[in-house]
Amino acid sequence: MNVALEVDLKRAMIALITMSAGCVDSASPMGTAEDPDPATLADIQTSPETSDVLPKAIYPAAELAHGPLATTTSLTPTAITYHGGPVMLGPTKTYMIWYGSWANNTAMTILPYLVTKLGGTPYFKINTTYGNATGGKVPNALAYGGAIVDSYSQGTTLTDQGVWKVVNGALAANKLPTDPNGVYVVLSSPDVAESSGFCTAYCGWHTYGYRNGTKLRFVFVGGAARCLSACAPQAISPNGNPGADGMASTLTHEIEETVTDPDLNAWFDAGGAENADKCAWKFGPTYATANGARANVKIGTRDFLIQQNWLNVGLGSCAMSY
Ligand SMILES: [Zn+2]
Numbered sequence: 113m114n115v116a117l118e119v120d121l122k123r124a125m126i127a128l129i130t131m132s133a134g135c136v137d138s139a140s141p142m143g144t145a146e147d148p149d150p151a152t153l154a155d156i157q158t159s160p161e162t163s164d165v166l167p168k169a170i171y172p173a174a175e176l177a178h179g180p181l182a183t184t185t186s187l188t189p190t191a192i193t194y195h196g197g198p199v200m201l202g203p204t205k206t207y208m209i210w211y212g213s214w215a216n217n218t219a220m221t222i223l224p225y226l227v228t229k230l231g232g233t234p235y236f237k238i239n240t241t242y243g244n245a246t247g248g249k250v251p252n253a254l255a256y257g258g259a260i261v262d263s264y265s266q267g268t269t270l271t272d273q274g275v276w277k278v279v280n281g282a283l284a285a286n287k288l289p290t291d292p293n294g295v296y297v298v299l300s301s302p303d304v305a306e307s308s309g310f311c312t313a314y315c316g317w318h319t320y321g322y323r324n325g326t327k328l329r330f331v332f333v334g335g336a337a338r339c340l341s342a343c344a345p346q347a348i349s350p351n352g353n354p355g356a357d358g359m360a361s362t363l364t365h366e367i368e369e370t371v372t373d374p375d376l377n378a379w380f381d382a383g384g385a386e387n388a389d390k391c392a393w394k395f396g397p398t399y400a401t402a403n404g405a406r407a408n409v410k411i412g413t414r415d416f417l418i419q420q421n422w423l424n425v426g427l428g429s430c431a432m433s434y
Contacts, residue, residue, distance in 0.1 A: 169317060169318055169319065169369060169373070169376055169386055169389070170309075170313065170314035170316070170317040171314055171315045171316040171317065171362050171365045171366060171388070171389070171392060172313070172314055172315070172389075172392055173311060173312065173313060173314055173315050173339070173342035173343055190381045190382050190383060190385075190390075191381065191427055191428055192379055192380060192381045192385075192386075192387060192390065192422055192424055192428055193379070193380075193381065193382075194243075194244075194245070194378060194379055195377050195378055195379070195380065196245060196377065196378070197373070197374075197375045197376075197377030197378035198244060198374060198375060198378060199242055199243060199244050199248065199249075199250050199371065199372055199373070199374065199378055199379070200250060200293065200295075200329075200370065200371040200372075200374050201244075201248045201249075201250070201251065202250075202251045202253055202254075202293060203251075203253065203255060203293060204251075204253070204254050204255065204293050204294070204295060204371060205254075205255045205256070205257030205291055205293065205294050205295070206227045206254060206255070206256055206257055206294070206295045206297060206367065207257040207258060207259070207260075207282075207288050207289075207291070207294055207295070207296050207297065208223065208224060208227070208256075208258075208259035208260075208297050208299060209259070209260055209261075209262055209278055209279065209282055209288075209296065209297065209298045209299065210259060210260070210261045210262070210299055210301075211262045211264075211266075211270070211278055211298050211299060211300045211301065211304060212262075212263070212264055212268070212300055212301030212303060212304045212335070213263075213301045213303060214261065214299075214301050217301075217353070217356070218351065218352070218353045218356060219299070219335075219353060219355065219356035219359065220259075222351045222353060222356045222357070222360065222414070223299070223356060223359060223360060223363060224256055224259060225411075225412060225414060226360050226363065226364070226411055226414070226416065227254065227256045227363070227367075228256040228412075229411045229412035229414075230254050230364065230367070230411060231252060231253040231254030231255065232252055232253060233252075233409075233411060233433075234432075234433035234434060235364075235409055235411070235418075235421070235432055235433055236252055236254060236368075237252040237433070237434045238368075238387075238421045238422070238423050238424075238431055238433070238434045239252070239368055239371055239372055239387075239421070240252050240434070241423055241424035241425055241434065242371075242372040242378075242379050242387065242424055244378070250371050250372055254367070254371075257288070257289075257291070257294060258288065260282055260287045260288060262278050262281065262282065262298075264304075265277070265278060265281055266278055268303060268304050268305065269304070269305040269306075269307055270298075270300060270304060270305065270306045270307070270332075271306070271307050271308065272306075272308050272317075272319075272332075275298050275306070275330065275332045276321050276330065278298050279296045279298060279321075279323075279328065279330045280323055282296075283323060290323065290324075290326055290328070291328075292326055292327060292328065294328065294329070295329050295330070295331060295367060295370050295371070296328060296329070296330040296331065297330070297331040297332075297333055297363065297366070297367075298330065298331065298332050298333070299333045299334075299335065299359065299363075300332070300333075300334050300335050301335045302335035302336075302337035302338040302355060303335075303338070304334075304335060304338075305338075306332060306334055310332075310334040310338075310339075311334065311338055311339035311342050311343060312342070314334075315333070315334055315336065315342065315343035315358070315362045316331065316332055316333040316334060316359075316362040316363070316365065316366050317331070317332050317366070318330070318331040318332075318366045318369055318370045319376070320374060320375055320376075327375075329370050329374045331363075331366040331367070331370060332366075333359050333362045333363050333366060334359075334362070335355060335359070336354070336355045336356075336358030336359045336362065337354065337355025337356075337358075338355075340354055340355065340358065343358050343359075343362065344357065344358025345357075345358060345361065345393070345395065345406075345417055346405060346406060346417065348403060348404055348405045349405045349417070350401045350403075350405045350406075350407040350414070350415035350416055350417060351414060351415070351416070352403060357405075357416065357417065360416050360417075360418055361416075361417065361418040361419045364388075364418045364419070364421075365388040365389075365392065365419055366388070368387055368388045368421050369386040369387060369388050369389070372386065372387050373386045373387070379424070387421055387422040387424070388419065388421055388422070390422040390428075390430065391419055391420040391421055391422055391430035392419060393419060394419060394420045394430050395408045395417060395418075395419060395420065396408055396420050396430070396431075396432050398417065401415045405417070408432060409432055409433075420432050
């Protein structure tokens with residue numbers, strides 16, 4: 113038992129209450145507990161009672177949130193508050209694991225480009241408004257740590273534990289380094305399901321696990337082309353790949369939450385919503401790109417339509433820059 117467990121239990125209860133009130137635009141830790149001791153993959157694989165207990169914060173699918181590009185009447189903003197856990201002080205590297213079949217898909221160019229250019233932008237700087245109890249702040253920096261391919265090691269239907277196994281498999285094979293400052297992102301191809309609710313309940317999620325005693329943060333980003341109406345904001349997209357462009361917003365959402373709330377016990381509001389949850393599917397002003405798609409930010413030389421993030425200044429607000 114530890115503080116994180118108590119927080120997660122509390123947050124799970126809050127999430128239940130929130131969902132029963134009809135608001136689903138919030139982080140919803142799916143588990144009710146975490147392993148009280150650092151769990152190795154072997155623990156997870158061999159202990160049925162721990163097979164689905166990782167806490168998890170989700171990015172709601174559009175149909176459950178506000179709908180693509182919908183204008184919404186905002187509820188009274190609820191301040192985001194600090195709950196004592198760590199933030200990621202860096203240097204943070206993002207590692208990508210392309211799961212399934214991605215050959216010849218421009219996602220493999222578009223999304224690494226986004227990750228490479230995201231650090232240092234006015235958009236990512238929003239995360240610097242989050243810190244820890246000793247004055248440490250999330251830096252406006254993010255490095256791309258490289259990518260590997262996993263050709264269906266867990267089949268065509270992933271479970272949450274399967275996603276964790278994909279990460280562990282990459283580390284066990286020394287294809288990626290074991291990096292406690294890392295964010296490991298599993299990106300599934302559109303033919304792959306995630307049985308806990310991809311496309312119906314969420315478009316992505318983030319959580320953490322322990323590998324040989326080292327805490328690692330990992331993210332699932334589903335192939336949005338599987339369900340464009342739920343996980344992509346538009347059918348014609350700035351980079352000519354609606355699935356990849358939809359994943360761009362899910363990816364930034366999960367990275368923002370991971371660096372500010374890596375263990376689900378640092379920054380979230382009274383409803384359990386983390387920073388990006390508070391602005392899910394909100395894009396602010398957009399402009400037309402050459403192909404007729406909408407975009408709201410230029411990252412490097414590419415246009416993107418990615419959701420706003422919660423600027424933690426004063427009462428706070430959704431913003432695209434800081
Ligand atoms: Zn989220």
